[in-house]
Amino acid sequence: MEVCHRCEGRGVHDHEAFSNGISQDEFREDPDFFDDYRAGVYSVPCSVCRGQNVVPTVDTDRASKEDLEAYYRHLQSESDYRRECEAERRMGA
Numbered sequence: 001m002e003v004c005h006r007c008e009g010r011g012v013h014d015h016e017a018f019s020n021g022i023s024q025d026e027f028r029e030d031p032d033f034f035d036d037y038r039a040g041v042y043s044v045p046c047s048v049c050r051g052q053n054v055v056p057t058v059d060t061d062r063a064s065k066e067d068l069e070a071y072y073r074h075l076q077s078e079s080d081y082r083r084e085c086e087a088e089r090r091m092g093a
């Protein structure tokens with residue numbers, strides 16, 4: 001297990017509606033909203049770890065051969081995808 005990157009181990013994060021951030025103006029106009037926000041009223045259980053604070057990682061010593069192969073295939077396709085994106089960016093896409 002490792003600390004969840006989404007909530008940084010807090011188990012909660014701001015509601016998705018605030019994922020773009022909240023401007024200082026909104027807090028100034030509505031001090032109650034600011035208080036509620038600071039109190040965590042708008043926090044929701046982390047969507048990645050579901051409030052567990054940690055996420056499972058592959059234990060390479062104990063995972064089965066099939067699981068490991070699937071895991072490495074997954075990593076490979078992720079890096080292939082990133083390379084494709086970079087190539088497209090370089091071409092100005």
Ligand SMILES: [Zn+2]
Nearest residue numbers: 004007046049
């Ligand atoms: Zn989390």
